[in-house]
Amino acid sequence: MEEPLRILEFYSGIGGMRYSLMRAGIRGEVVEAFDINDKANDVYEHNFGHRPFQGNIQTLTAIDLDKYGAHAWLLSPPCQPYTRQGLQKGSADVRAFSFIKILELIPHMLHPPLLLFMENVVGFETSNTHKQMIEVLIRVGFVTQEYILSPLQFKVPYSRPRYFCLAKRKPLSFQHPSCNNQLLWIPPSHLMSRNIMPKDGHHFSDEGQEEFDIFCEPIRNYLETQTSYNPQPEYAGVSFCVKCNVCTVNFDKNTGDPVINSSAPEDMENTNIHSDNIVEEVEGAKEDKIALDKYTVPISSIERWGNAMDIVYPDSKRCCCFTKSYYRYVKGTGSLLATSEIINSKPAKKLEISSLKDLHLRFFTPRERISTSHHT
Numbered sequence: 001m002e003e004p005l006r007i008l009e010f011y012s013g014i015g016g017m018r019y020s021l022m023r024a025g026i027r028g029e030v031v032e033a034f035d036i037n038d039k040a041n042d043v044y045e046h047n048f049g050h051r052p053f054q055g056n057i058q059t060l061t062a063i064d065l066d067k068y069g070a071h072a073w074l075l076s077p078p079c080q081p082y083t084r085q086g087l088q089k090g091s092a093d094v095r096a097f098s099f100i101k102i103l104e105l106i107p108h109m110l111h112p113p114l115l116l117f118m119e120n121v122v123g124f125e126t127s128n129t130h131k132q133m134i135e136v137l138i139r140v141g142f143v144t145q146e147y148i149l150s151p152l153q154f155k156v157p158y159s160r161p162r163y164f165c166l167a168k169r170k171p172l173s174f175q176h177p178s179c180n181n182q183l184l185w186i187p188p189s190h191l192m193s194r195n196i197m198p199k200d201g202h203h204f205s206d207e208g209q210e211e212f213d214i215f216c217e218p219i220r221n222y223l224e225t226q227t228s229y230n231p232q233p234e235y236a237g238v239s240f241c242v243k244c245n246v247c248t249v250n251f252d253k254n255t256g257d258p259v260i261n262s263s264a265p266e267d268m269e270n271t272n273i274h275s276d277n278i279v280e281e282v283e284g285a286k287e288d289k290i291a292l293d294k295y296t297v298p299i300s301s302i303e304r305w306g307n308a309m310d311i312v313y314p315d316s317k318r319c320c321c322f323t324k325s326y327y328r329y330v331k332g333t334g335s336l337l338a339t340s341e342i343i344n345s346k347p348a349k350k351l352e353i354s355s356l357k358d359l360h361l362r363f364f365t366p367r368e369r370i371s372t373s374h375h376t
């Protein structure tokens with residue numbers, strides 16, 4: 001059997017990339033993570049029991065990186081230089097410096113990586129940093145595939161298109177070389193299953209994203225506590241293990257008993273630990289039911305901002321991206337959930353402010369927000 005991939009996680013934050021790696025079932029070990037932010041590193045350490053290297057990635061040298069003998073690099077560099085709301089300074093923004101700097105180290109390494117996976121906001125693909133990145137990657141012998149994908153395309157009711165670049169160092173090659181050197185808005189698996197080849201001249205854009213709604217699971221499957229109108233037993237949704245984010249638990253529709261599905265990859269520690277973990281979590285969530293009151297949206301906010309709120313229902317199949325200001329502001333920071341017994345799917349007509357007050361709007365809890373966004 002081939003040795004597990006040795007992986008470096010740059011800009012590790014709270015570990016979203018590492019969770020994705022685990023969910024994808026890749027045989028690999030994150031040999032080091034790097035982040036400058038101590039709070040993010042606290043959370044990462046809590047999640048994975050390993051504290052990332054704390055420092056500026058810009059100061060790393062080829063010798064430093066060679067020591068890890070890594071096969072793959074995961075990178076999610078700061079997105080502020082490219083966001084639509086920002087100044088869009090691209091490579092002139094100091095926050096962009098470290099990214100190009102580490103790519104430039106590759107030709108100076110004795111053991112350069114074979115695989116790269118990079119994530120950023122939509123807008124990166126038209127930036128000068130993108131141009132520089134592609135130039136460096138070609139120069140050091142990588143072939144690339146680029147995508148703009150949203151969780152909606154993977155059945156998750158969360159609208160959050162993001163840019164992804166996959167790169168393999170020659171002589172490695174991609175399974176579908178027809179997708180090389182172009183930006184696609186659809187995953188290759190979907191292309192192939194529909195027998196569409198990108199070289200046929202099909203152009204994909206986000207206009208087609210609507211169609212994915214029908215495949216999505218409803219938001220109710222991601223709620224920590226089912227809302228009171230739900231005819232199914234409480235916690236009928238699926239929960240994911242906090243430890244590996246892979247094991248799941250469903251609840252028997254008749255008895256309400258938890259049914260564990262331990263699907264942690266073989267090389268993970270005892271899967272029972274994960275299952276126990278989920279049950280503990282869920283028991284905890286049951287006890288927390290009352291605590292959901294603290295997520296109620298104040299009537300004063302509804303009166304003031306009601307018209308600008310993005311309201312979703314347990315049967316909705318999409319919600320908006322949550323931002324850092326969620327809870328503090330209601331306008332444009334993420335969706336709010338209607339928990340009233342009367343309406344559980346979006347009404348045909350826009351509701352008046354007076355009716356919005358009857359929807360018993362609440363914010364999504366932190367765990368609900370993580371379980372949608374970290375499926376990405």
Ligand SMILES: C[S@@+](CC[C@H](N)C(=O)[O-])C[C@H]1O[C@@H](n2cnc3c(N)ncnc32)[C@H](O)[C@@H]1O
Nearest residue numbers: 011012013014015016035036037056057076098
């Ligand atoms: C877009 S976030 C990454 C999010 C991450 N993928 C996650 O799941 O949380 C960018 C991260 O890069 C870190 N960062 C930004 N500039 C850095 C630098 N020069 N050196 C090290 N870390 C940096 C930030 O602290 C932040 O946690």
